[in-house]
Amino acid sequence: xxxxxxxxxxxxxxxxxxxxxxxxxxxxxxxxxxxxxxxxxxxxxxxxxxxxxxxxxxxxxxxxxxxxxxxxxxxxxxxxxxxxxxxxxxxxxxxxxxxxxxxxxxxxxxxxxxxxxxxxxxxxxxxxxxxxxxxxxxxxxxxxxxxxxxxxxxxxxxxxxxxxxxxxxxxxxxxxxxxxxxxxxxxxxxxxxxxxxxxxxxxxxxxxxxxxxxxxxxxxxxxxxxxxxxxxxxxxxxxxxxxxxxxxxxxxxxxxxxxxxxxxxxxxxxxxxxxx
Amino acid sequence: xxxxxxxxxxxxxxxxxxxxxxxxxxxxxxxxxxxxxxxxxxxxxxxxxxxxxxxxxxxxxxxxxxxxxxxxxxxxxxxxxxxxxxxxxxxxxxxxxxxxxxxxxxxxxxxxxxxxxxxxxxxxxxxxxxxxxxxxxxxxxxxxxxxxxxxxxxxxxxxxxxxxxxxxxxxxxxxxxxxxxxxxxxxxxxxxxxxxxxxxxxxxxxxxxxxxxxxxxxxxxxxxxxxxxxxxxxxxxxxxxxxxxxxxxxxxxxxxxxxxxxxxxxxxxxxxxxxxxxxxxxxxxxxxxxxxxxxxxxxxxxxxxxxxxxxxxxxxxxxxxxxxx
Numbered sequence: 001x002x003x004x005x006x007x008x009x010x011x012x013x014x015x016x017x018x019x020x021x022x023x024x025x026x027x028x029x030x031x032x033x034x035x036x037x038x039x040x041x042x043x044x045x046x047x048x049x050x051x052x053x054x055x056x057x058x059x060x061x062x063x064x065x066x067x068x069x070x071x072x073x074x075x076x077x078x079x080x081x082x083x084x085x086x087x088x089x090x091x092x093x094x095x096x097x098x099x100x101x102x103x104x105x106x107x108x109x110x111x112x113x114x115x116x117x118x119x120x121x122x123x124x125x126x127x128x129x130x131x132x133x134x135x136x137x138x139x140x141x142x143x144x145x146x147x148x149x150x151x152x153x154x155x156x157x158x159x160x161x162x163x164x165x166x167x168x169x170x171x172x173x174x175x176x177x178x179x180x181x182x183x184x185x186x187x188x189x190x191x192x193x194x195x196x197x198x199x200x201x202x203x204x205x206x207x208x209x210x211x212x213x214x215x216x217x218x219x220x221x222x223x224x225x226x227x228x229x230x231x232x233x234x235x236x237x238x239x240x241x242x243x244x245x246x247x248x249x250x251x252x253x254x255x256x257x258x259x260x261x262x263x264x265x266x267x268x269x270x271x272x273x274x275x276x
Numbered sequence: 277x278x279x280x281x282x283x284x285x286x287x288x289x290x291x292x293x294x295x296x297x298x299x300x301x302x303x304x305x306x307x308x309x310x311x312x313x314x315x316x317x318x319x320x321x322x323x324x325x326x327x328x329x330x331x332x333x334x335x336x337x338x339x340x341x342x343x344x345x346x347x348x349x350x351x352x353x354x355x356x357x358x359x360x361x362x363x364x365x366x367x368x369x370x371x372x373x374x375x376x377x378x379x380x381x382x383x384x385x386x387x388x389x390x391x392x393x394x395x396x397x398x399x400x401x402x403x404x405x406x407x408x409x410x411x412x413x414x415x416x417x418x419x420x421x422x423x424x425x426x427x428x429x430x431x432x433x434x435x436x437x438x439x440x441x442x443x444x445x446x447x448x449x450x451x452x453x454x455x456x457x458x459x460x461x462x463x464x465x466x467x468x469x470x471x472x473x474x475x476x477x478x479x480x481x482x483x484x485x486x487x488x489x490x491x492x493x494x495x496x497x498x499x500x501x502x503x504x505x506x507x508x509x510x511x512x513x514x515x516x517x518x519x520x521x522x523x524x525x526x527x528x529x530x531x532x533x534x535x536x537x538x539x540x541x542x543x544x545x546x547x548x549x550x551x552x553x554x555x556x557x558x559x560x561x562x563x564x565x566x567x568x569x570x571x572x573x574x575x576x577x578x579x580x581x582x583x584x585x586x587x588x589x590x591x592x593x594x595x596x597x598x599x600x601x
Binding site for chain 2: 114125126128202206209210213226233237243254258259
């Protein structure tokens with residue numbers, strides 16, 4: 001369509017952008033300014049919120065706000081890295097299955113079902129055992145687990161597009177398969193796929209937090225919200241801020257990303273607007 | 277149905293076999309020689325070779341795989357390197373915690389999600405319909421372990437009405453005690469799980485409410501409740517059942533994290549410890565048991581779906597993933 005359409009306003013989309021944007025802003029700010037150095041343990045232990053430590057300190061005397069800001073960076077890196085790996089691997093696998101013969105397709109589907117049955121946490125433990133506990137290991141594990149889900153979705157979407165008449169028409173007029181993928185398949189599956197990837201981003205952030213909580217994520221001094229929660233759990237009575245703040249930020253980021261996904265879907269697909 | 281049952285069973289067997297291959301290879305890819313776990317630091321090369329011979333890792337991979345498969349099919353899951361006890365009975369003992377935890381949480385989640393999801397759809401557009409949707413939106417964004425921590429803070433530390441963790445030494449000898457220690461973990465999982473279930477129930481209900489057959493039934497004089505019972509329920513249940521299968525499997529495996537929060541002696545705790553101690557037979561045993569459990573749950577969910585929905589039964593030979601592509 002060449003005529004310029006007015007993009008419909010979506011309150012969901014705006015709310016999502018505000019929430020996720022907040023975390024993004026904090027993460028960007030953390031590269032230029034931090035209240036304290038990340039490994040500065042000069043504060044008293046478990047100080048309550050106030051001055052000079054705005055949100056107080058953790059059990060090692062580190063500034064909580066500083067840790068939270070670095071945590072925002074780690075959370076976004078985990079989400080983005082996982083979606084990048086999961087998206088690329090999943091897209092490739094899904095395209096292959098979508099174009100494959102019946103027999104190969106059934107085999108790939110069976111493998112995907114098994115991979116999906118394999119939970120992220122277990123996969124992460126295996127990757128961690130093979131490498132070491134690090135943000136990279138966590139991202140690889142989450143990305144691989146995600147790729148099976150993305151591949152399964154891509155496969156269905158690709159098959160649906162390939163069954164359409166315009167593909168046959170395009171083939172008959174001599175277009176090569178790679179060009180068909182680029183010009184017809186990808187643009188047609190992208191709207192649904194991108195919404196799903198946004199949802200996967202939120203799940204990846206949660207998965208990284210869980211892994212860090214179990215001690216399978218980024219090791220110190222990288223502050224991950226999941227590990228901060230784990231460390232603060234023992235002192236929840238004395239310093240409740242350490243248990244509340246990282247959790248709230250996690251929820252803000254994930255709700256924000258999910259709302260963006262919902263908003264984009266509503267804007268892109270007018271038929272859904274009435275039913276929701 | 278018989279043809280489908282045969283096909284689906286064949287698919288299950290193939291899946292189990294593939295899963296076994298994947299697990300076997302993954303575990304062999306892990307660095308560190310399992311033989312080292314049997315030896316002290318500074319063992320001579322001869323001792324290492326002897327240890328390898330003892331566990332059988334000096335044989336070619338296919339030979340190892342066949343004998344491994346034999347052991348697994350006899351439910352012989354090997355012996356722990358650390359405790360030198362057989363892994364199978366240990367896992368069985370842990371399941372006494374994990375299985376009730378999973379099933380109770382699953383039941384509670386369904387009990388919460390079905391009415392809430394229905395109301396959220398039936399009253400979509402009103403303020404409380406929106407509030408319910410917003411709450412479920414919030415629920416899917418909350419990390420499960422954080423919910424657990426918050427519940428512990430409120431109910432154990434401040435109110436002091438429920439234990440913060442642990443499980444009775446004598447397991448279920450005193451069911452009251454066991455249930456008390458499972459209450460918070462069950463509520464934790466159920467709250468988070470019901471959030472995503474509510475969304476599925478809501479959208480399935482919305483589909484039914486907007487359907488032509490429901491309108492027709494109403495036009496023919498059926499009451500709303502009667503029409504929902506005869507026609508709506510059957511249709512709404514189909515997509516929900518397939519999600520339930522996935523959710524049940526996820527809960528079973530997600531218990532790893534929640535068991536850590538509440539220090540429960542379940543499968544999750546055993547797995548975390550197994551990884552920390554590089555105890556390969558333990559890791560392998562748990563992975564085999566849980567992967568097979570997940571595949572069996574998927575199998576059961578598919579069969580139930582067929583039983584409920586005659587349309588799926590008629591389209592025989594349709595593909596097994598059930599996406600109709």
